[in-house]
Amino acid sequence: MGQPMHKLCWEQSIQVDHIICLECGQPLQLLSHRHLTRHSLTPTTYKRKYHIPQTQSLSSRSLRLRRQQLAICCRTSA
DSSP states (O other): OOOOOTTSOHHHHBOSSOEEOTTTOOEESBOOHHHHHTTTOOHHHHHHHTTOOTTSOSBOHHHHHHHHHHHHHHHHHO
16 A cells, blocks of 8 residues: 555544544545455554544444434334
8 A cells, every 4th residue: 555644633634524544545425344354454553553532433423413314213113
C-alpha cells in the first residue's frame, strides 16, 4: 500500500460520508476488519497505533447515523 497518512489526525480522518484510512489514505464508508488486515492490523491495534479511543466507531458519520436511526426504528416497531 502507500505511505502512512501521518499528516492527518484521527479526528480529521472521520468525515461525513467517509473515513480515511490512516495507513493508505483510501476513503471508505467503513474501515472493515478485512481492509485493516491488508495492513496487518486489527481494529484494536489500528486504534492503539493512532491513539483512537476504543469506543470510537471506524465508520463515516453518515453510516453511523443511518445505523442509529435503524436501531431506533427497530426498537419502536418491536
